[in-house]
Amino acid sequence: MKLSQFLSFGCVLYLFNHGIHLNAQDFQNYTQAITNENISIELVAIKGGSFTMGALEEDITRKADEKPNHKVKLDDFWIGKYEITWEQYDTFVYANIDNSQFIDKKGLKAMGIDGISGATPPYVDMSFNMGKASAPAVNMTQYAALMFCKWLTAKTGIFYRLPTEAEWEYACKKGNTDKTASLDSIAWHQENSNEKYEKTGLKSPNSLGIYDMLGNVSEWVLDQYSTSYYAESPTKNPWNKPTELYPRVLRGGSWKDTANKLCCTSRQQSKAIWKRRDPQIPKSNWWHTDAPFIGFRIVRPKIQPTKKEIESYWLDAMMDF
Amino acid sequence: MTLKKNTLSRRHFVKNTSLITGGIILAPSVLTATTFKAKEKKLKLAVVGCGGRGTGAVTQALKADANVQLVAMAYAFLDRLDSSFENLNKMFDSSRIKVKPSKKFVGFGSYKKAIDEADVVILTTPPGFRPQHFEYAVAQGKHIFMEKPVATDVAGIKKVLEAAKVAQNKKLNVVLGLQRRYQFNYQKANSLIQEGAIGNIVSGQVYWNSGGVWVKPRQENWTEMEYQMRNWYYFNWLCGDHILEQHVHNIDVANWFLGSYPIKAQGMGGREVRNGKDHGQIFDHHFVEFEYANGAIISSQCRHQRGCLSRVSETFQGTEGTCHTSGASDTKIKSYSGNHIYTHNSENDKNPYQVEHDRLFAAIRSGEVINDTEYGAKSTMTAIIGRMATYSGQEITWEKAMAAEHILVPNEDELSFDSIPPIVPDASGDYPIPVPGKTKFY
Numbered sequence: 148m149k150l151s152q153f154l155s156f157g158c159v160l161y162l163f164n165h166g167i168h169l170n171a172q173d174f175q176n177y178t179q180a181i182t183n184e185n186i187s188i189e190l191v192a193i194k195g196g197s198f199t200m201g202a203l204e205e206d207i208t209r210k211a212d213e214k215p216n217h218k219v220k221l222d223d224f225w226i227g228k229y230e231i232t233w234e235q236y237d238t239f240v241y242a243n244i245d246n247s248q249f250i251d252k253k254g255l256k257a258m259g260i261d262g263i264s265g266a267t268p269p270y271v272d273m274s275f276n277m278g279k280a281s282a283p284a285v286n287m288t289q290y291a292a293l294m295f296c297k298w299l300t301a302k303t304g305i306f307y308r309l310p311t312e313a314e315w316e317y318a319c320k321k322g323n324t325d326k327t328a329s330l331d332s333i334a335w336h337q338e339n340s341n342e343k344y345e346k347t348g349l350k351s352p353n354s355l356g357i358y359d360m361l362g363n364v365s366e367w368v369l370d371q372y373s374t375s376y377y378a379e380s381p382t383k384n385p386w387n388k389p390t391e392l393y394p395r396v397l398r399g400g401s402w403k404d405t406a407n408k409l410c411c412t413s414r415q416q417s418k419a420i421w422k423r424r425d426p427q428i429p430k431s432n433w434w435h436t437d438a439p440f441i442g443f444r445i446v447r448p449k450i451q452p453t454k455k456e457i458e459s460y461w462l463d464a465m466m467d468f
Numbered sequence: 469m470t471l472k473k474n475t476l477s478r479r480h481f482v483k484n485t486s487l488i489t490g491g492i493i494l495a496p497s498v499l500t501a502t503t504f505k506a507k508e509k510k511l512k513l514a515v516v517g518c519g520g521r522g523t524g525a526v527t528q529a530l531k532a533d534a535n536v537q538l539v540a541m542a543y544a545f546l547d548r549l550d551s552s553f554e555n556l557n558k559m560f561d562s563s564r565i566k567v568k569p570s571k572k573f574v575g576f577g578s579y580k581k582a583i584d585e586a587d588v589v590i591l592t593t594p595p596g597f598r599p600q601h602f603e604y605a606v607a608q609g610k611h612i613f614m615e616k617p618v619a620t621d622v623a624g625i626k627k628v629l630e631a632a633k634v635a636q637n638k639k640l641n642v643v644l645g646l647q648r649r650y651q652f653n654y655q656k657a658n659s660l661i662q663e664g665a666i667g668n669i670v671s672g673q674v675y676w677n678s679g680g681v682w683v684k685p686r687q688e689n690w691t692e693m694e695y696q697m698r699n700w701y702y703f704n705w706l707c708g709d710h711i712l713e714q715h716v717h718n719i720d721v722a723n724w725f726l727g728s729y730p731i732k733a734q735g736m737g738g739r740e741v742r743n744g745k746d747h748g749q750i751f752d753h754h755f756v757e758f759e760y761a762n763g764a765i766i767s768s769q770c771r772h773q774r775g776c777l778s779r780v781s782e783t784f785q786g787t788e789g790t791c792h793t794s795g796a797s798d799t800k801i802k803s804y805s806g807n808h809i810y811t812h813n814s815e816n817d818k819n820p821y822q823v824e825h826d827r828l829f830a831a832i833r834s835g836e837v838i839n840d841t842e843y844g845a846k847s848t849m850t851a852i853i854g855r856m857a858t859y860s861g862q863e864i865t866w867e868k869a870m871a872a873e874h875i876l877v878p879n880e881d882e883l884s885f886d887s888i889p890p891i892v893p894d895a896s897g898d899y900p901i902p903v904p905g906k907t908k909f910y
Contacts, residue, residue, distance in 0.1 A: 268774075271796075420816075423821075424796075426525075427521055427524050428527050437796070
């Protein structure tokens with residue numbers, strides 16, 4: 148074994164052990180380093196609990212799909228302090244993903260990962276000249292965002308995924324992020340954004356220390372969009388697992404949205420038209436062509452799920468014509 | 469029902485299809501007997517070139533008109549043809565995809581057999597073959613959708629321009645895949661410019677700066693010909709270089725908005741970052757200044773270099789204001805005093821790739837004749853002149869370029885996978901690469 152191989156082997160083993168160690172550690176904010184990469188991701192600990200999901204019945208400004216409100220109980224989780232940036236996302240997009248690089252095969256299998264497919268690099272620049280580096284990555288499909296999480300899981304030995312709709316709303320509400328607060332101080336939206344997204348973290352964080360929860364870019368969550376789900380939602384850790392490609396849910400609104408769309412309860416649906424300028428059949432699993440306003444942030448559940456549960460989170464790419 | 473159920477629930481185009489069907493039901497009372505016949509006729513469609521783009525074009529054709537059936541397919545490779553066929557079958561039911569096994573034609577020369585079967589043909593192979601395919605389809609009296617660019621050499625351009633005249637005489641419809649011509653924000657920008665919104669255009673900048681495209685690793689069982697066909701993007705006889713294959717879009721916008729074609733060009737280019745043995749012979753960057761008869765200069769940039777500033781758009785400076793357009797976002801027209809003359813948000817505009825086919829089939833049904841060939845050929849020629857300028861390092865006039873007799877593309881009917889391609893690697897596996905100052909302009 149070459150020295151470099153030995154070192155990276157050791158490093159991966161360390162991270163798997165470290166992951167287990169983190170499970171047992173104090174439940175607090177931390178920074179996730181990533182093996183052999185120049186990026187890290189900051190996470191904020193969110194103590195679970197019960198909350199009322201959806202808009203108040205008496206709030207006549209809210210849409211029907213934000214009602215009925217209902218009680219939901221969530222376990223503890225960590226959530227990304229910032230939206231995932233281009234620097235972080237491109238590390239995955241341009242990674243030379245050779246599954247042999249993930250040396251601890253046993254560890255991966257235990258985490259419900261038997262392989263990772265790499266994103267196809269985009270045909271044109273997906274930032275639409277709005278900036279890269281620490282600006283939020285945009286235009287990726289929900290599948291691509293989730294595959295970033297899978298890659299991150301394999302790299303770190305810790306299970307990461309997108310937030311569920313409930314987790315996202317809980318973090319938003321618990322952080323007192325709302326349109327009643329001084330929206331301009333926390334969010335980029337149509338009226339103050341100069342027609343583009345901005346670098347992450349330029350506005351004030353919410354009371355939990357999370358940045359750009361509202362505005363900047365709309366954020367993928369894990370759920371299928373359904374207007375009826377609120378009426379039938381389970382009360383504990385709800386997730387409406389997708390079975391159709393469209394529509395799925397985004398939260399938080401973006402630089403393109405008017406201020407009244409930026410709210411903890413507001414729900415946005417994905418649309419097939421977001422790939423209209425992809426001239427190929429089948430269309431890309433990885434990229435939209437006309438959605439430079441959608442991005443994502445990641446979540447780590449405090450209790451790491453079982454292998455079987457984790458496998459259920461890795462959604463298959465559905466053909467898109 | 470024309471589309472399979474699983475796609476119905478989430479497809480906005482279903483509405484369009486049913487609208488067209490509705491039109492056919494309602495229209496007869498006001499139509500003459502002959503137009504009624506044209507409206508009713510089942511149109512047989514063939515596709516020559518079954519890659520991702522060809523498959524996409526077939527779906528748009530089938531969505532454009534409910535009475536169209538795909539009857540034949542031709543492609544160099546059986547594997548790609550089959551996957552295209554499978555994907556189409558997932559989207560459409562058997563009343564729309566009627567390609568018998570005997571109508572799947574594979575290999576060089578297969579284009580003729582597919583074209584013979586159809587009323588309307590889609591030509592979406594690599595562009596080197598386009599002139600021969602186009603010429604044959606016109607000779608056979610077919611309506612045509614073909615992708616850009618339309619050729620990779622001057623001989624091909626001449627062939628296409630000649631065939632265009634024949635097509636016109638035969639009243640054939642020819643729609644070209646320069647979709648910006650069918651995109652609302654570009655149409656609006658052009659009409660405002662023609663109305664004088666920014667005065668006379670004196671200069672402009674057109675860009676296709678991106679990260680580049682795929683490479684297919686060489687397989688041991690491939691002949692050199694198969695390797696080049698699978699990696700057609702990197703070989704001039706097949707692709708024409710990325711200044712043609714992609715940047716022709718933006719160059720065409722300049723020609724369209726200026727209402728003319730350049731008289732000469734000079735520029736520079738080379739291989740800076742994409743220069744491996746697996747990158748064939750094309751450049752990874754070109755910068756060209758095109759000069760027009762009225763003195764206007766259009767600067768054209770195209771680049772395939774990752775990590776650099778990316779931009780796919782056009783800007784023009786007139787005597788009174790500026791215009792910015794891009795496929796992605798909005799059209800913006802401003803006066804020099806800072807007034808916003810026009811801002812267009814294309815978020816809810818129709819898909820221009822679909823509009824191309826909607827227009828093609830509507831024209832076939834109504835007897836109208838669309839023929840996009842001339843501007844397609846001349847904008848392709850503009851890009852070829854740009855390539856001649858960057859490869860040679862010389863100033864190239866339109867006239868001089870059109871007199872070039874050098875032929876890049878062999879006769880397809882004489883090719884097989886054992887043929888020696890027009891360009892071959894040397895003993896160390898390197899392909900001959902143009903050297904400015906040494907390379908002849910063709």
